[in-house]
Amino acid sequence: MKLIFISFFLILITSGQHCAQNGKIPPVDKSPMDMSYYPPNYPILKIQDKASEPLLARVIYSRPQKNGREVFGELIDFGEIWRCGANEATELELYKDAQLGNTKIKKGRYSVYAIPNPGNWTIIVNRETDTWGAFKYDPAKDVARYTVKTETINDTAEDLSMTFEKGTGNTVMLNVYWDHYKVSVPFVF
Numbered sequence: 509m510k511l512i513f514i515s516f517f518l519i520l521i522t523s524g525q526h527c528a529q530n531g532k533i534p535p536v537d538k539s540p541m542d543m544s545y546y547p548p549n550y551p552i553l554k555i556q557d558k559a560s561e562p563l564l565a566r567v568i569y570s571r572p573q574k575n576g577r578e579v580f581g582e583l584i585d586f587g588e589i590w591r592c593g594a595n596e597a598t599e600l601e602l603y604k605d606a607q608l609g610n611t612k613i614k615k616g617r618y619s620v621y622a623i624p625n626p627g628n629w630t631i632i633v634n635r636e637t638d639t640w641g642a643f644k645y646d647p648a649k650d651v652a653r654y655t656v657k658t659e660t661i662n663d664t665a666e667d668l669s670m671t672f673e674k675g676t677g678n679t680v681m682l683n684v685y686w687d688h689y690k691v692s693v694p695f696v697f
Contacts, residue, residue: 539570539594546672569593571667579687589642592622607696611652659690
């Protein structure tokens with residue numbers, strides 16, 4: 509019991525020192541982090557005992573805003589590697605082995621990058637995780653590359669958004685929306 513109390517006390521002191529050194533609570537990030545699951549709303553379905561499908565995938569990403577800017581070709585350069593979001597590189601977790609195009613991907617955690625071009629994006633699944641931006645992107649750690657066509661959408665997606673939806677057969681689509689564009693990335697489980 510004493511050991512538990514001492515451990516708790518040391519954690520409390522360490523936490524307090526960090527806040528005291530910093531002096532203030534950090535502000536809310538301009539590009540807040542979000543996540544999406546397949547099946548959609550899986551955690552809620554799970555606690556309600558309504559999950560009818562197993563958990564297959566989750567994506568964690570930060571959501572930059574358009575803010576009146578031209579996104580693709582200006583804010584995000586065509587032909588250049590992009591973290592597929594803001595802040596940390598977008599993270600994809602597969603809870604079951606999957607296939608992207610002709611490439612098999614083992615279950616696990618990955619970073620997702622994109623190379624946007626007019627009319628299509630190259631989607632990259634990379635084994636390096638917990639990185640900031642694409643500054644240390646290493647193509648030698650690529651697990652899969654897949655090119656998808658962009659679609660023009662009628663509404664403007666002010667914030668970058670990612671969702672999963674059921675495709676045909678065993679396919680789950682990771683949809684990425686931003687500005688007037690959408691790309692759909694097909695993962696087969």
